[in-house]
Amino acid sequence: MIILAVNAGSSSLKFQVLKMPDETLVASGVCERIGLDDSNFALKFDGEKKTFDQPFPTHKEAVEFLLKALIDEQILESLDAIKGVGHRVVHGGEAFKDSVKVDDAVKRAIDDVSDLAPLHNPANLMGIEAFESALPGIPQVAVFDTAFHQTMPKEAYMYATPYEWYENYRVRKYGFHGTSHKYVSERTAELLDKPLKDTKIIVLHIGNGASLCAVDGGESIDTSMGFTPLAGISMGTRSGDVDPAIIEYIAMKENRSIQSVIADLNKRSGYLGVSEISSDSRDLWAASDKGDKKAHLAILKQAKMIADYIGAYVLAMNGVDAIVFTAGIGENAPETRAMVANRLHYLGTEIDGKKNQVRGEEVVISKTGSAVKLMVVPTNEEVMIARDTLRLID
Numbered sequence: 001m002i003i004l005a006v007n008a009g010s011s012s013l014k015f016q017v018l019k020m021p022d023e024t025l026v027a028s029g030v031c032e033r034i035g036l037d038d039s040n041f042a043l044k045f046d047g048e049k050k051t052f053d054q055p056f057p058t059h060k061e062a063v064e065f066l067l068k069a070l071i072d073e074q075i076l077e078s079l080d081a082i083k084g085v086g087h088r089v090v091h092g093g094e095a096f097k098d099s100v101k102v103d104d105a106v107k108r109a110i111d112d113v114s115d116l117a118p119l120h121n122p123a124n125l126m127g128i129e130a131f132e133s134a135l136p137g138i139p140q141v142a143v144f145d146t147a148f149h150q151t152m153p154k155e156a157y158m159y160a161t162p163y164e165w166y167e168n169y170r171v172r173k174y175g176f177h178g179t180s181h182k183y184v185s186e187r188t189a190e191l192l193d194k195p196l197k198d199t200k201i202i203v204l205h206i207g208n209g210a211s212l213c214a215v216d217g218g219e220s221i222d223t224s225m226g227f228t229p230l231a232g233i234s235m236g237t238r239s240g241d242v243d244p245a246i247i248e249y250i251a252m253k254e255n256r257s258i259q260s261v262i263a264d265l266n267k268r269s270g271y272l273g274v275s276e277i278s279s280d281s282r283d284l285w286a287a288s289d290k291g292d293k294k295a296h297l298a299i300l301k302q303a304k305m306i307a308d309y310i311g312a313y314v315l316a317m318n319g320v321d322a323i324v325f326t327a328g329i330g331e332n333a334p335e336t337r338a339m340v341a342n343r344l345h346y347l348g349t350e351i352d353g354k355k356n357q358v359r360g361e362e363v364v365i366s367k368t369g370s371a372v373k374l375m376v377v378p379t380n381e382e383v384m385i386a387r388d389t390l391r392l393i394d
């Protein structure tokens with residue numbers, strides 16, 4: 001049977017067509033610039049890539065076009081093969097502790113937490129509604145970035161702020177990238193050949209956005225992103241954790257609004273802000289190799305933040321079996337992995353320089369005999385979305 005895994009943004013719609021339960025990727029694609037003059041559609045299948053320049057006034061037309069393309073390109077014989085559509089939804093607030101089959105009440109609940117993710121939840125809802133109208137009667141499933149972290153204990157998710165902020169405005173740590181942390185921790189347990197409930201795993205999802213997660217017995221007990229994806233370790237353009245008093249201080253010094261200073265923390269900080277060169281790890285390593293001190297500092301600052309979180313999570317879980325690198329940088333940047341690993345000797349682990357040269361493969365990169373295993377496990381959020389969809393439509 002075919003399941004679609006969909007990630008709808010405000011002007012884009014990414015999708016994968018997966019054959020389940022074998023989890024084979026049949027096709028993938030993206031509609032971009034929806035609602036703009038020059039919208040387009042790219043479709044990959046059978047090692048081919050086709051692009052179409054096509055106006056998509058809304059997500060509805062984009063979905064109709066992509067479904068038609070699946071038939072026209074003979075990727076599917078009939079749309080009847082599609083038994084479910086799984087949607088990435090960024091924020092589930094406290095309402096969703098797991099993925100859920102979509103109905104009107106679920107849509108209202110997603111809308112209800114839109115003020116916690118104003119750029120994402122309304123777009124995710126548009127994606128759901130576009131598929132509802134194009135494939136009536138086919139079940140839709142919402143898979144939340146926040147759901148996996150709903151197992152965090154209260155002392156992990158509460159901030160030490162006035163309690164009424166939590167009661168009145170839902171201010172607490174939610175965490176993100178939950179689908180990735182769940183996939184990677186489950187896969188790591190399989191690779192360790194241990195029951196998930198007996199594992200203590202730290203997942204390092206390091207991409208342009210980055211978050212870390214302490215997964216104890218298959219449950220998230222703490223994570224580095226917070227109320228928003230700005231918190232935690234430094235990222236491509238985001239600062240990660242800073243003293244919040246800096247915000248008012250800069251606003252006063254530069255006679256600017258709080259919003260514009262926070263925009264700097266989101267868009268002009270992290271790798272980009274410290275290096276003053278780029279938000280891309282490849283550019284920073286290239287500059288650092290040529291002796292650029294700020295590029296080196298930007299990478300080193302992130303590595304320190306990662307190692308500091310790892311230290312905290314080892315204590316929070318009272319142990320760790322494996323520390324796992326994933327996402328764009330985690331999967332592809334041996335230099336970054338080595339820089340982090342070199343701060344972890346106290347844990348009795350040492351990176352194997354040769355094994356670490358891998359990119360995008362499942363592999364143990366610590367030396368044989370290391371007490372704590374260092375691993376690379378490529379993430380696959382789409383497979384997790386398809387798995388949850390299959391589980392909930394059966």
Ligand code: AMP
Nearest residue numbers: 207208209280281282327328329332333
């Ligand atoms: P993501 O957001 O997960 O797509 O990750 C994007 C980040 O991954 C960017 O900083 C890229 O520089 C980094 N990245 C992707 N491929 C490589 C590579 N081959 N070597 C180093 N970094 C990479």
